[in-house]
Amino acid sequence: MNKVRTMEEVPLGRFHYKIFTYASGSTFIDGYIIGIISVALAVMQSYFDMSLTMVGLVGMATLAGMFVGGIIGGYLTDIVGRKSMFIIDMLIMAIASILQFFINDPMQLVILRFILGVALGADYPIAGALMAEFSPRKNRGALLGGLNAFWYIGYASSYLVGYFLLPTGDASWRWMLASSAVPVLIMLIARLNMPESPRWLANNGREKEANAIVQKIFGKNVVMSNEPEAKVKTSFLDIFRNGYGKWVFFVGVFWSLELIPTFGIGTYIPEIFAQFGFADGRKEYLGSAIINVVYLAGLLPALYLVEKVGRRPTLIWPFFVSSIALFVLGATSGLNMPFAFILVLFIIYGTFNNAMGAHPWIYPNELFPTHVRGTAMGFITGVTRIASSVGTFLFPIILANYGLSITLYICGALFFLGFLISLFMAPETKNMSLTETSSLNKRTTTQQKESSVIRKNG
Template sequence: MNKVRTMEELPLSRFHFKMFAYASGSTFIDGYIIGIIAVALSAMQSQFDMSLTMMGLIGMATLAGMFAGGVIGGYLTDLIGRKKMFLIDMLIMAIVSILQFFINDPIQLVILRFILGVAIGADYPIAGALMAEFSPKKSRGSLLGGLNGLWYVGYAISYLVGFLLLSVGDTSWRWMLLSSAVPVILMLIARLNMPESPLWLASKGRQKEANAIVRKIFGDHVIMSNEPETKEKTTFLEMFRNGYGKWIFFVSAFWSLQVIPTFGIGTYIPEILAQFGFANGTREYLGSAVINIVYLVGLLPALYLIEKFGRRPTLIVPFLVSAITLFVLGATSGLNTSFVFILVLFIIYGTFNTAMGAHDWIYPNELFPTHIRGTAMGFITGVTRIASAIGTFFFPFILENYGLAATLYICGALFFIGFLVSLFMAPETKNMSLTQTSSINKSGNKGQDSFASKKYIN
């Protein structure tokens, strides 16, 4: 007779990887849609006489939409369900992606890109909540953190597709914008077969439906949880009550402090390398390519270390190392430094920065209970999209007016502040059930390790 186990006590299986594929579609599509507009804008210039302001509006529209989508979509995810919102979201993205092909005015594109941003912003809290609620507790950190890596895959593929479509001619930009409909429609079809979250159903008092889904997927020897969800009412302000406001501040702060320098440096890395004196030939582009590849490669060891050593050290140490690395780069910016030395420093920065980025998905999905998990993740996503926009907008201004050294020092200082925030606030949630991780604020951080190391850990 099989021993009865909870969903969180199960080993990784094919089903978990299938859920990862469903959820990672969110970050892949986000990276693709944000990346493809950069190539399309350059091709559009031949047909539309766009001012810098208009180009900026088109580029910023998606990020602005993500703020609205995160806040509204996260709340609706907790209110009406994960699967339903996942499908509605993809349907909107598919329709808007196709409509982009037919625009006749840049303003129309601004509106459509904003709507796309709303849909993408809504998809983030849905994906994170579903992945967290189906994950085994011993692999939840790596599964959630791994979602972040698919953003870079989508971003890189968008540039490749854009490059290949340039040969189409004057209308190439239309086909570039339309191309986002392909992964969106494929993901919509795939998600038709996915289950609803049993934990969400239980939080709405639908225990029988929840248990039926668990039995269908895992068998009769698996139960939903030893700590069953109680029926809870979802309200938007709940994420600021009962001690959860502290976690809203913590996650919003460290995530924003991570993405502001990341988006700024990542967007203008060729210019930065050029100011280091590597503007001859193609070395600045070679360096940019290597650095961006490391953003993805650096995620792999981070996912292993997150499960081995825990969330807290793998957030604190990368913030500190990234800060020190940028301080060193700032100090050497006026010197005749070798290309290899500068490249190595940027690779160190990229590797540890990616380890930080994995926590952007882990903490917000672990620190809040099921009935407000999507609401909190959506709100935090919206806050960080504003931070991303600020970093991207002001970075070239600071670089031009204050110089490379000052710019790198400012970025390093932001990472150091992130180090301090994490040092004093980051909890440890390794090997805890979701019920335990979302209850840390009630018992405080002291004694977490002993709490998690009792009978709940196998």
């Protein structure tokens, strides 16, 4: 007789990779849509008479939309379900992507980019919640963290597509912008066949449907969980109640502290290399290319270590090492150091920085319960997108007014602050069930009460 197992105890298999494909489409499309506008704008400015303000609005519209979409979409994901929102979201993205081809005024593009941002912001919490709720506990961290890699793949792909579309002429920017409809439509069709999350169904009183999905996918000897799913009505404010507010603070702060320097340095890396004295027309771009490759490669060992040694150390120490690398770079700027020396320091920074990049997907999807998992991820995503856009805006201003050394010291200080926040707040969730990880705040509260009673009686 086969032993009964839970969905989280099933070994990693083909179905899990299928769900990973559905979820990673979110980050790929996000990177693609954000990247393609950079190439398209360069061509558009010769087609339209665009002011600097209008260029800025077009560039910022997607990020502003992601703030709104994260908050609204995450909440709706917990209300109407993962699958429904996944499909609705892709449909909106497909329509908005195609309409970009037909614009005849830059303001129309601002509106469409904002709508795309809303859909992208909504897609993040859907992808994270679905991946977390189907993953085996022993592989959940790697599967969630691995989603981050596809942002870089999508971003790099957009530049390649833009490059190959440039020869199509004055209307090449139209094809570039509309090209995002291709991966969106592929993902829309693929997601039509995906199942609803059993955990979401059970939380909404639909246990029969939940168990039927689990047994259809994993077999008759598999159940959803040994721990009954609590049936709790979704309320947006629940992400701040019952001790969950500290997790909102923790994830929102460490994610923002990681993104602000990353987006700033990543956007202006050629200028940074030029200020180090490598502006010969090649080295600054060679350095930039190597850094971006390392960003992706640095994630691979992190996905192994996050399951082997745990979430805490793979967040804490990358923050620390990244900060030290930037402090050393700040101290050596202006000293005419060899190109190889500067490049190695940036490789160290890039490798460890991207190692911590897995955790914004892992922690919010593990620390919050099913009824607000999407809401929490959506809200935190929105907040961090505002933080990253502000950081990207301020970076060149600080660089121009205070110089490279001070700018790198500030970036290093932000990472060091992330190290301290993580050191004191990061929990360990390795090999725990989702019920256990989302109850960590309750355990802490209970332990505090018990300690208080012991002190009073002692």
